[in-house]
Amino acid sequence: MSKGSFKNTELIEASLKKRYAKEKRFQWYGRLAVMLGFVFLFILLFDIVSKGTPAFTQKYLLVPVHFDAEVIDVSSSSTAQELRAGDYAGLAKKSMRELFPEVSGRKEKRQLYRLLSLGAEYQLQDMVMAEPSLLGESREVWLLAHSQAASYLKGQVTRDVPEEERRVKDLHMDWLDSLQQDDRTETRFNWMFFTEGDSREPELAGIRAALHGSFFTLIVTFLLAFPIGVFAAVYLEEFAPRNRITDLIEININNLAAVPSIVFGLLGLAVFINFFELPRSAPLVGGIVLSLMTLPTIIITSRAAIQAVSPSIREAAMGVGASKLQTVFHHVLPVAMPGILTGSIIGMAQALGESAPLLMIGMVAFIMDVPGGVTDPSTVLPVQVFLWADSPERGFTEKTSAAIMVLMGFLIVMNAFAIYLRKRFELK
Amino acid sequence: MQTSTVFLTLLALCLVSFFVGRQRSRMVASAAGGMQVLHSLPKHYGYMTALWAGLPALLVLVTWVGVEGSVIRGIVVSEFPVEILRLSDSEIGLYYNQLVSFAISGGDASLLDPAQVAGAEQYSALVSQSGNLKLLLVSVVAILGGALTVIRITPVLRARNSVESIFTWILFACSSIAVLTTLGIVLSVLFEAVRFFQTIPVQDFLFGLQWSPQMAIRLDQVGASGSFGFVPLLVGTLLISAVAMVIAVPVGLMSAIYLSEYASRRFRAVTKPVLEILAGVPTVVYGFFAALTVAPFIRNFGESLGLTVASESALAAGLVMGIMIIPFVMSLSDDIINAVPDSMREASLGMGATMNETIRKVLLPAALPGIVGGILLAVSRAIGETMIVVMAAGLSAKLTINPLEAVTTITVQIVTLLVGDQEFDSPKTLAAFALGLVLFFVTLLLNVVALYVVRRYREQYE
Numbered sequence: 038m039s040k041g042s043f044k045n046t047e048l049i050e051a052s053l054k055k056r057y058a059k060e061k062r063f064q065w066y067g068r069l070a071v072m073l074g075f076v077f078l079f080i081l082l083f084d085i086v087s088k089g090t091p092a093f094t095q096k097y098l099l100v101p102v103h104f105d106a107e108v109i110d111v112s113s114s115s116t117a118q119e120l121r122a123g124d125y126a127g128l129a130k131k132s133m134r135e136l137f138p139e140v141s142g143r144k145e146k147r148q149l150y151r152l153l154s155l156g157a158e159y160q161l162q163d164m165v166m167a168e169p170s171l172l173g174e175s176r177e178v179w180l181l182a183h184s185q186a187a188s189y190l191k192g193q194v195t196r197d198v199p200e201e202e203r204r205v206k207d208l209h210m211d212w213l214d215s216l217q218q219d220d221r222t223e224t225r226f227n228w229m230f231f232t233e234g235d236s237r238e239p240e241l242a243g244i245r246a247a248l249h250g251s252f253f254t255l256i257v258t259f260l261l262a263f264p265i266g267v268f269a270a271v272y273l274e275e276f277a278p279r280n281r282i283t284d285l286i287e288i289n290i291n292n293l294a295a296v297p298s299i300v301f302g303l304l305g306l307a308v309f310i311n312f313f314e315l316p317r318s319a320p321l322v323g324g325i326v327l328s329l330m331t332l333p334t335i336i337i338t339s340r341a342a343i344q345a346v347s348p349s350i351r352e353a354a355m356g357v358g359a360s361k362l363q364t365v366f367h368h369v370l371p372v373a374m375p376g377i378l379t380g381s382i383i384g385m386a387q388a389l390g391e392s393a394p395l396l397m398i399g400m401v402a403f404i405m406d407v408p409g410g411v412t413d414p415s416t417v418l419p420v421q422v423f424l425w426a427d428s429p430e431r432g433f434t435e436k437t438s439a440a441i442m443v444l445m446g447f448l449i450v451m452n453a454f455a456i457y458l459r460k461r462f463e464l465k
Numbered sequence: 466m467q468t469s470t471v472f473l474t475l476l477a478l479c480l481v482s483f484f485v486g487r488q489r490s491r492m493v494a495s496a497a498g499g500m501q502v503l504h505s506l507p508k509h510y511g512y513m514t515a516l517w518a519g520l521p522a523l524l525v526l527v528t529w530v531g532v533e534g535s536v537i538r539g540i541v542v543s544e545f546p547v548e549i550l551r552l553s554d555s556e557i558g559l560y561y562n563q564l565v566s567f568a569i570s571g572g573d574a575s576l577l578d579p580a581q582v583a584g585a586e587q588y589s590a591l592v593s594q595s596g597n598l599k600l601l602l603v604s605v606v607a608i609l610g611g612a613l614t615v616i617r618i619t620p621v622l623r624a625r626n627s628v629e630s631i632f633t634w635i636l637f638a639c640s641s642i643a644v645l646t647t648l649g650i651v652l653s654v655l656f657e658a659v660r661f662f663q664t665i666p667v668q669d670f671l672f673g674l675q676w677s678p679q680m681a682i683r684l685d686q687v688g689a690s691g692s693f694g695f696v697p698l699l700v701g702t703l704l705i706s707a708v709a710m711v712i713a714v715p716v717g718l719m720s721a722i723y724l725s726e727y728a729s730r731r732f733r734a735v736t737k738p739v740l741e742i743l744a745g746v747p748t749v750v751y752g753f754f755a756a757l758t759v760a761p762f763i764r765n766f767g768e769s770l771g772l773t774v775a776s777e778s779a780l781a782a783g784l785v786m787g788i789m790i791i792p793f794v795m796s797l798s799d800d801i802i803n804a805v806p807d808s809m810r811e812a813s814l815g816m817g818a819t820m821n822e823t824i825r826k827v828l829l830p831a832a833l834p835g836i837v838g839g840i841l842l843a844v845s846r847a848i849g850e851t852m853i854v855v856m857a858a859g860l861s862a863k864l865t866i867n868p869l870e871a872v873t874t875i876t877v878q879i880v881t882l883l884v885g886d887q888e889f890d891s892p893k894t895l896a897a898f899a900l901g902l903v904l905f906f907v908t909l910l911l912n913v914v915a916l917y918v919v920r921r922y923r924e925q926y927e
Contacts (some may be wrong), residue, residue: 063821065721269640297849307653393851450664
């Protein structure tokens with residue numbers, strides 16, 4: 038054994054420690070990367086959930102209301118029309134003044150009224166409309182609090198912040214504190230969030246209109262994208278001759294899958310709105326644009342599912358005399374259906390969360406009414422999120438997060454269903 | 466008559482045709498000596514009748530709806546007083562639109578001039594005439610088509626073959642929609658972009674260093690230079706994408722390496738889908754997160770270090786975009802690392818190399834082209850991403866490479882130029898389509914190159 042090789046072994050042994058240390062370090066980089074991914078996901082979800090949870094509750098204030106016909110400016114003989122037109126805002130204000138008799142001065146009174154939501158007067162109106170005999174009586178009524186008052190009651194605004202930097206003034210806080218001491222505040226589940234449309238007032242705003250819009254848009258998307266996508270996949274897998282035309286189609290589908298979504302919005306604007314003059318802001322156009330966008334996803338996954346059907350099924354069908362079309366529609370497609378549905382659901386989930394192309398075709402308008410059909414102006418859930426995120430009012434931040442939670446809930450359900458289908462498919 | 470009513474009528478007629486055709490085939494068959502003499506099943510004769518009733522009529526309906534609007538407009542406009550017809554096209558358009566909205570939803574007639582009110586009446590009359598004619602024509606075509614087919618039904622008629630060949634054509638039409646979509650995108654974007662380049666020279670757009678699309682309405686207006694230099698947008702887009710890549714590539718790649726080479730099967734089975742949730746989160750959620758959580762955090766953090774950070778910094782938008790792209794980079798690299806044959810791994814380990822050395826010296830060089838392709842796809846995604854930058858990046862087109870400053874991107878400008886009321890003859894609106902054109906071609910180029918590299922590389926081992 039020469040001296041040189043002995044030295045080499047020594048060298049290698051000396052370097053081993055270093056190499057193993059490097060190996061350990063490298064593994065830790067990997068772990069770190071995975072953990073970082075988890076941390077990002079956790080922060081994202083935590084941020085949304087912690088910001089959004091308060092939106093599911095609403096604060097109410099217990100206010101003694103004397104239903105004075107004179108204040109409302111109606112009489113017991115008024116018609117329903119006149120009852121509706123009554124001055125319920127005045128009634129709400131007067132009740133607040135009676136609750137805090139010590140408040141004087143125009144400015145302070147105006148501040149006092151801001152404890153109540155604009156919705157409070159509609160609450161009073163509804164009560165009188167439902168029960169006109171209330172006129173002249175006194176009742177203790179739970180009235181909806183203003184979003185700023187609610188943010189103090191929910192503990193989102195505290196006195197630590199200098200008064201100039203917050204919308205809830207010290208005066209409001211004093212009033213709210215005394216109400217809380219008298220047990221005149223209450224927290225209720227925010228049903229209005231699910232039953233109302235958009236509003237300029239955070240405490241009145243809900244996602245019902247956006248949910249309906251999303252529903253109509255998705256229906257249009259599904260009705261277009263699913264049959265067209267499946268038919269296209271069937272054609273390309275089972276019927277297409279190998280020639281330049283089908284090559285062109287294939288390349289096109291792959292490219293379309295990677296085109297930025299906003300470009301589809303430009304297409305929708307130029308072709309469907311400007312050229313075909315379809316209505317702006319309507320689920321119809323939104324659905325068409327989203328279906329063109331999800332088409333590649335559906336085609337690609339459907340082709341994979343059709344490919345996976347074993348040839349023996351095709352041969353058996355052909356063997357008993359089925360035509361090519363009968364083979365495909367009676368035998369191949371039913372077997373491939375779980376796979377096709379999985380792909381379609383994933384495509385629909387993409388469409389549900391997509392908003393960029395919808396901005397182009399005018400689905401960003403402020404719309405309070407619940408759309409009744411596919412041609413009514415409407416908005417969709419992700420665009421509602423976008424609109425609310427833009428609002429400077431604090432109350433909208435929690436609404437935005439809450440809407441995101443609802444949106445993510447739908448996405449999780451859809452994806453879970455897709456995974457379930459895929460699992461069942463694999464067992465076969 | 467509403468188009469939807471006409472459509473429903475047509476569907477009903479198709480259904481009737483189906484039953485009539487099926488019944489007729491049975492009658493023909495029993496007259497000729499039983500079902501076995503029929504070439505196809507009775508339902509095929511039904512389908513055939515329904516198709517012949519439905520398809521030509523549908524074609525008529527679509528054509529009619531397509532030209533209806535412009536024909537009615539032509540007739541109504543031709544009756545306008547001479548002084549209106551002398552106005553510009555857009556003013557006539559406005560005049561006509563007022564009339565139409567009055568005819569549809571009513572309103573105060575005193576706000577319109579008498580010619581408009583007369584026009585509105587004419588418009589309503591024409592619309593209802595057109596609706597009736599549409600229904601009549603579609604029904605006649607459908608019934609005629611159905612009837613002619615029913616008459617042709619004989620036992621030797623090859624109904625199944627004919628239905629199937631029509632159906633194969635329908636299948637072909639469905640698959641060609643992808644081509645039509647691409648064509649539609651290119652044409653619509655190109656058409657408007659060409660109009661834009663008629664007012665703004667191409668070289669000014671491509672090489673201009675100033676972007677301020679506000680057009681001056683008055684001569685003395687401040688801050689409305691109306692310059693359309695594309696370079697600041699490109700730099701802003703690339704800056705944000707670069708920040709995103711700095712986050713996404715190392716994290717994504719290392720996660721893929723760890724999950725495919727080190728992690729146990731169970732750990733991998735749990736971790737991968739969880740990280741892929743990041744890919745399924747709607748982009749608007751990332752935008753909200755970037756604008757309301759990350760951007761203020763970065764600004765406060767920077768300020769505590771004595772840095773001046775814009776409240777809509779490129780860093781915030783890029784960081785969040787990077788988080789969005791992590792699973793994308795991870796999945797692609799994972800696929801490609803897994804595609805490297807085990808023999809290479811085993812040979813390297815057999816020589817006494819550690820796993821780390823194997824990965825760095827053997828696997829990564831072998832997988833490099835594929836990984837580069839994957840990263841190019843991710844870059845193309847970052848460039849085309851819209852909602853995050855719309856919500857979290859700025860609007861001012863600053864030519865800077867400092868990630869702490871606010872920059873704007875191509876997609877942000879497209880959205881800002883096109884959201885709200887638009888007029889399609891101002892360069893301001895048309896500029897959005899020019900940007901769309903550039904965006905389409907840049908991402909197309911990246912995708913084609915990336916797909917080519919990825920596919921080419923994979924074939925080497927198969």
